[in-house]
Amino acid sequence: MKTDYTTFGLEKKHYRCTLLxxxxxxxxxxxxxxxxxxxTVCKTQATNDSRGNKIVLTTELKEINETLFYLNLxxxxxxxxxxxxxxx
Numbered sequence: 001m002k003t004d005y006t007t008f009g010l011e012k013k014h015y016r017c018t019l020l021x022x023x024x025x026x027x028x029x030x031x032x033x034x035x036x037x038x039x040t041v042c043k044t045q046a047t048n049d050s051r052g053n054k055i056v057l058t059t060e061l062k063e064i065n066e067t068l069f070y071l072n073l074x075x076x077x078x079x080x081x082x083x084x085x086x087x088x
Contacts (some may be wrong), residue, residue, distance in 0.1 A: 031072040
């Protein structure tokens with residue numbers, strides 16, 4: 001009987017995250033309130049919800065984050081070049 005060690009390693013990492021918690025690192029800053037995170041141990045992706053808690057990143061949430069990111073870029077561009085602040 002041959003043992004598959006690649007799946008055993010993934011299960012071991014999963015147990016580590018369930019016992020000790022995830023070790024999230026910020027991968028993408030969407031705007032001031034939202035970010036995308038990735039666990040360094042089990043490679044799970046997460047994002048913030050409306051209350052600031054981290055939730056699992058689904059495809060729907062990923063599309064929402066991309067839309068927010070591009071809206072934020074557009075807002076920054078417009079405020080910088082078309083509506084500059086007047087100096088006194």
